[in-house]
Amino acid sequence: MEITMPNHQAIMETYNRFPVTLVKGKGSHVWDDQGHQYLDFTSGIATCNLGHVPDYVHEKLTAQVDTLWHCSNLYHIPPQQALAQLLVDHSCADQVFFCNSGAEANEGAIKLARKWGRETKGEQAYNIITFKQSFHGRTLATLSATGQAKIQQGFAPLVQGFQYLPYNDSDALETIDYDTTCAILLEVVQGEGGVLPADPDWLTKLASICQKKNMLLMIDEVQTGMGRTGELFGYQHFSIEPDVFTLAKGLGSGFPIGAVLAKQHVAKQFQPGTHGSTFGGNPLAVTAGLATLEYMLAHNIASQANELGLYLNSKLAPLVANYSIVEAIRGMGLLKGLLVSEQAAEIVAAARAQRLLILLAGPNVVRILPPLTTTKMEIDQAVGILESIFKKGLMADVKSNI
Numbered sequence: 249m250e251i252t253m254p255n256h257q258a259i260m261e262t263y264n265r266f267p268v269t270l271v272k273g274k275g276s277h278v279w280d281d282q283g284h285q286y287l288d289f290t291s292g293i294a295t296c297n298l299g300h301v302p303d304y305v306h307e308k309l310t311a312q313v314d315t316l317w318h319c320s321n322l323y324h325i326p327p328q329q330a331l332a333q334l335l336v337d338h339s340c341a342d343q344v345f346f347c348n349s350g351a352e353a354n355e356g357a358i359k360l361a362r363k364w365g366r367e368t369k370g371e372q373a374y375n376i377i378t379f380k381q382s383f384h385g386r387t388l389a390t391l392s393a394t395g396q397a398k399i400q401q402g403f404a405p406l407v408q409g410f411q412y413l414p415y416n417d418s419d420a421l422e423t424i425d426y427d428t429t430c431a432i433l434l435e436v437v438q439g440e441g442g443v444l445p446a447d448p449d450w451l452t453k454l455a456s457i458c459q460k461k462n463m464l465l466m467i468d469e470v471q472t473g474m475g476r477t478g479e480l481f482g483y484q485h486f487s488i489e490p491d492v493f494t495l496a497k498g499l500g501s502g503f504p505i506g507a508v509l510a511k512q513h514v515a516k517q518f519q520p521g522t523h524g525s526t527f528g529g530n531p532l533a534v535t536a537g538l539a540t541l542e543y544m545l546a547h548n549i550a551s552q553a554n555e556l557g558l559y560l561n562s563k564l565a566p567l568v569a570n571y572s573i574v575e576a577i578r579g580m581g582l583l584k585g586l587l588v589s590e591q592a593a594e595i596v597a598a599a600r601a602q603r604l605l606i607l608l609a610g611p612n613v614v615r616i617l618p619p620l621t622t623t624k625m626e627i628d629q630a631v632g633i634l635e636s637i638f639k640k641g642l643m644a645d646v647k648s649n650i
């Protein structure tokens with residue numbers, strides 16, 4: 249078959265795209281325009297948590313497509329109310345604001361924290377503590393919140409009022425100026441920053457400082473939410489309750505949607521005129537979100553992700569034992585990182601050549617994000633491909649005991 253190069257000249261080059269054009273997906277698999285089938289252990293970057301085109305969401309979304317696409321937030325939208333209620337019923341939040349992406353959700357959380365700080369502590373309390381190697385998005389405020397210089401490069405002047413502390417460092421928490429700080433914002437597993445989970449003791453201490461010193465605890469659950477870590481929301485692994493948390497990615501099974509969820513004492517800072525979005529919570533997006541969450545709850549998808557995560561761990565552990573290039577496994581549930589001493593990008597490319605899609609998380613972490621509906625057989629297949637790559641000597645330095 250003749251291969252035609254896709255014409256992408258009119259697309260801004262914000263991504264280094266792989267030489268693959270995907271045209272179809274179902275369950276854990278996607279197909280390219282040449283008819284090749286791939287095992288997709290990226291889930292569209294932690295988004296298609298129920299696999300591609302899940303039947304239940306497809307059915308609900310198709311019905312909504314025939315009914316009403318958009319009407320604006322000047323009117324009540326029943327599936328929006330139902331999704332908000334279900335999220336509130338299954339989390340520590342009392343109210344929800346819907347938007348369209350992870351960055352927009354974090355942007356909303358930042359605005360909410362600033363308003364809360366000003367109203368309850370005074371106008372000096374606008375600073376937000378975030379962490380080195382964090383990732384919170386690409387808008388001006390969220391890239392300013394992100395603790396990575398490479399994300400911020402070229403966009404100065406940044407939005408003021410962010411201070412970056414080292415992650416998992418208890419001593420650093422002592423340096424916070426409580427009077428001028430309104431919130432601490434963090435991921436419970438740093439996803440883009442290298443699949444690095446929070447130390448439970450550190451997180452408990454951080455939460456207790458927030459409570460004692462009157463600062464909001466805000467969790468960015470854009471990547472860790474919607475069952476990915478083996479709980480519906482990542483914070484539920486820890487004995488903490490955020491005042492605010494954000495969702496996107498897995499919430500809509502691939503349909504764009506984001507959400508800011510907050511306890512009442514914070515949520516009440518948003519009143520008519522303070523925040524908004526034309527598309528946020530539109531009938532199609534919230535129908536996708538509602539169907540996704542209903543399915544997840546009815547089928548215990550989060551605990552399934554936990555179980556499959558343990559299984560994936562047990563299969564990856566021998567790679568650490570047998571191949572010196574593989575240094576450690578990190579992560580929670582089905583958000584996994586293989587820390588490698590070199591060549592992470594080559595491993596991802598070699599896997600793609602064998603029709604397995606995986607991701608990077610920084611220069612030396614291979615990120616594995618299967619759909620939460622994957623099977624043990626698919627996990628065996630993926631780990632088998634990874635092992636064959638190490639075995640074939642793509643990595644020169646293979647331990648002598650194999």
Ligand SMILES: Cc1ncc(COP(=O)(O)O)c(C=O)c1O
Pocket residue numbers: 349350351352354383384385386435439440468469470471472496497
């Ligand atoms: C933790 C986290 N926050 C925010 C974002 C930004 O989300 P979006 O790309 O939907 O704006 C991401 C995206 O990777 C993320 O992983």
